[in-house]
Amino acid sequence: METQATTSDPKHTNELINATSPYLLQHAHNPVSWRLWSDEAFAEARERDVPVFLSIGYSTCYWCHVMERESFESEAIAKIMNEHFVCIKLDREEHPEIDELYMAATTIMTGSGGWPMSVFLEPEKRKPFWCGTYFPPEPMYNRPSFPQVLQSLASAYKDKRDEVLEQSDALAAAVAEQVSTQQQPVQVGAKHIQASVSGLLRMFDRINGGFGGAPKFPQPVFMELLLDARSIVDADTKAAIDQSVKLTLDRMGIGGIFDQVGGGFHRYSVDEFWLVPHFEKMLYDNGQLLHLYARAAEVYDDDFYRRIARKTAEYVLREMRDPSSDPGTTGFYSAQDAEVNHREGQNYLWNKEQILEVLESDDAEFAIRVYGLDAGTNFKDPHHPSESASNVLRLDKRPELVAADLGMSNESFLDRLDRINEALYEARSKRDQPGTDDKVVCSWNAMLVSGLVRAGVVLNERSFIEAARHAVAFMLKTLRTPDGDLARSWRAHKSEIAAGLEDHTMLLSAMIDLAVADNDDPLWTDIERLFITTRELFESTPGVFHDTRANRADLFIRPRSLHDGATPSGVGMMALNYARMIGIASEDRWVEWSVQTLQGVSASIASNPISVANSTRALISMMKDRERIGSAYDFAGASDAPSPRANPVSVYVSEDQISVGEDAPASFSVALEIDEPFHIVAADPGSSEASKSLIPLRVGLIEGQGIAVYAEYPEGETFGEGDQQINIHHGRIEFEVAIEKADGIGPTPGKPVLGITFQTCNQSQCMAPVTVRLPVELTIK
Structure with missing residues (x-):
């Protein structure tokens, strides 16, 4: 998607034609009268007295493409949208701060999230009053049709305005509680580092590597944390860290999540084995994984990790930049699509016949054995079940073990495999190619710079460091708004969106590395x-950083996210940058700023050190420099800090395995035991002012797709008085959960995983909401 799909004489053209984002340009000829996110669009909604429909997605999003084909290209559906709403389309990669706010609203309202995100806003303060994700054009998957949703919400806004606005206030308050709360500093130290390490080791999949089940994401920040901690833990814990990191890197490196022919990593694996990927390739994944493999190659003196790092760097340098540009005049592209010709992974898949067409018979036999095609097919497109099965290429074992099985030296095995891969890549390049989102995103380029620098040092490859230097030069000189500020993104020689905290802190990290x-x-x-x-x-107060600048009139709150997910939190990266500077610069101000920022994230480290992994890494770095820090900060010891994992709520289920199929729903019971003197917020928290800022009890999908979830929540008991009155549960509660098959429903592709979300309080204060995975194995027939 280097350019949008065009025709010689398009029937429709909307405001998105003025955008530079490939995602927005894809929708520029929809019959929907799409607007850009702007004050003018909201002013139109106020003038027409209609709500705003906000659709958020990104260019390589599969279900975004599906909803466009089904609904946004439909003349009939577009007519409803245009008549009853002002419709705004937003690229989440250009505006992560806006995406974050409305994703929080979506998960609070529905129990899950995903893209495309479909959010309905009141136009005055831009607060959401109803949220969802993908909707089909007709009722299916146990979901209403998109026209039904549109007509229902248009009627509600017209006839029940007070209720709609009341709901928007409540939802906005809940979002504010989740993404902008500032907590009082607490003392943190060794106990919290121990908790993060032991927590990750408990999550570790000892068979397949990685953390958690399918769909399985790389989560490099977890392994970076473990590598940071290995120098300050005891020998047994260090051995456990090494086992978890090495097994994970081994399994990813031999699996289908790594492009064995062309190099680079796909987004995630739909199974727990790292075998079949979701085929999109993201720059931020490859930048972080390049850094991780290069670092691990150095730590463990491992040639396989060196090979993976080199192939990843070569892939990015070959496919993710404009080779015709002069050095320093452009950056790296953001993503490559998962689908080709509406087919998932079509460019990357092979069958035996195709291998035999490309290679001489001996090499073909070798490739078929090494890449597992002799064991049968391993991929069938779930969206096109009538098409033939094929293969994602993968290795059974590390290369030196495969070589030994074949009676070859590792060197001769890899030489032959590289020659074969070159031929396969050349043949693959003649196929239709996945679209490339060629916008340059600041923070993602910075992540790649850090990876290229680390790989350049470890592999003694000067060209990698020079490529990193050119990218930094581009970001410092060219990636600028018309006002001269650092920009979030750049495309077609335009960069108009100001960078956020994430961009600044990731660029700082990359520049320090370089x-x-x-x-x-x-x-x-x-x-x-x-x-x-x-x-x-x-920075609002010393050590307290926010994702956005102050006084953003287009946001109903100023977000402050600390969670490190697929991309790192800007707040956590700032803490880590300051902590690193203590060991680099001699001035005492770095200690002062580092301590202030640690205090600003300390409550989150204490409550969930894994969720804020980079903040915890900053704590590790500071504890290694505690002699330099001296009396500026009093670290909590191993015995005097409260346990961050302690939770007064225990969760039980009546069944550990459940199957659902067509016309074959299932049910099970969930029980919660709540220790005294605590209680949890009920599913219906009430309508008081206090209830609007609390997170209600919810059961739903936290990963995967394919089922709809319904729960018969018990009524709560009243607690408090007046504006502080809420509905709660204490002691033990038990309720039924029903599930049924619903294709396409869920936050992400892959196997469905159930979770329960609740917020625990005592007489005087509430803890942060938590989501716990339910130990129920779901099978869809």
Whole structure:
């Protein structure tokens, strides 16, 4: 999708034609009168007295493409949308801060999230009053049709305005509680590091590597945390860390999630074995995994990890930038699509016949055996079941073990495999190719810079470091808004969206990596300047950083996210940058700023050190420099800090395995035992002012797709008085949960996983909401 789909004389053209985002340009010829996110669009909604329909997605999103084909290209559905709403289309990769707010609203309202995100807003304060994700054009998957949703919400806004606005206030308050709360600092230290490490080791899949089940994501930040911690833990814990990191990197490196022919990593694996990927490739994944494999190659002196790092770097340099541009005049592209010709992974799949067409018979036989085609097919397109099965290429074992099975040296095995891969890649390049989102995203480029620098040092590959240097030069000189500020993204020589905290902190991290690796004194001047700018733009009080600048009139709150997910939190990266500077610079101000920022994230470290992995990594870094920090901070010891994992709620289920099929629903019981003196917020928390800021009890899908979930929540008991009155549960409660097959329903592709979300309180305060995975194995027939 380097350019949008066009025709010689399109019937429709909307405002998105003025965008640079490939995702928005894809929709520029829809019959929907799409608007850009702007004050003018909301002013139109106020003038027409209609709500706003906000559709959020990204260019490589499969279900975004599906909803466009089914609904946004429909003249009939577009007519309803245009008549009753002002319709805004947003690229989440250009505006992660907006996406974050409305995704929080969606998960609070529905128990799950995903893209495309479909959110309905009141136009005055832009608060959401109803949220969802994908909707089909006709009722199916146990979901209403999109026209039904549109007509129902248009009627509600017209006839029940007070109720709609009341709901928007309540939902906005819940979002504010989740993404912008500032908590009082607490003492953190060794106990919380121990908790993060032991928690990750408990989550570790000892058979397949990784953390959790299917769908399985790489989660490099978890392994970076473990590698940070291995130097300060006891020998047994260090051995457990090494086992978990090495098994994970081994299984990913031999699996289908790694492109064995072309290099680079796909987004995630739909199974627990790292075998069949969701085929899109994201720059942020490859930047982080490049850094991780290069670091692990150095830590463990491992040639296989060196090979993976090199192939990943070569893939990015070959396919994710404009080779015709002069060095330093452009950055790296953001993503490659999962589908080709509406077929998932079509470019990457092979069958025996195709292998035999490309290779001489001996090499074909070798490839068929090495890549597992002799064991049968392993991929069938779930969206096109009538088509023939094929293969994702993968290895059974690490290369040296495969070589030994074949009676070959590792060197001769890899030489032959590389020659075969070159032929397969050349043949693959003649196929229709996945679309490339060629916008340049600041923070994602910075992640890649860090990976290229680490790989360049470990592999002694100067070209990788030079590519990183050119990317930094582009970000410092060209990736600028018309006002001269750092920009979030760049495409077609335009960069108009101001960068957020994530962009500033990731660029700082990349520049520090480059300056240290290359002994670049002049670069420290730019680093110092960027630290100052970041503080001025995003720090509200000493050590408290926000995702956005102050006084953003287009946001109903100022978000402050600490969670490290697929991309790192800007707040956590700021804490980590400051902590690193303690060991680099001699001035005491770095200690002062680092301590302030640690205090700003300390409550989150104490309550969930894994969720805020980079903040925990900052704590690890500071504890290694505690001699330098001295009396500036009193770290909590191993015995005097409260346990961050302690939770007064125990969750039980009546069944550990459940199957559903067509016309064959199932049910089970969930029981919660709540320790005194605690209680949890009921599913219906009430209508008081206090209830609007609390998270109600919910059961739903937290991963995967394919089932709809219904729960018969018990009525709560009243607690408190007046504006503080809420509905709660205490002691023991038990209720029924029903599930049924519903194709396409769920936050992500893959196997469905159930979770329960609740917020625990005592007489005086409430803990942060938690989501617990229910130990129920779901099978869809």
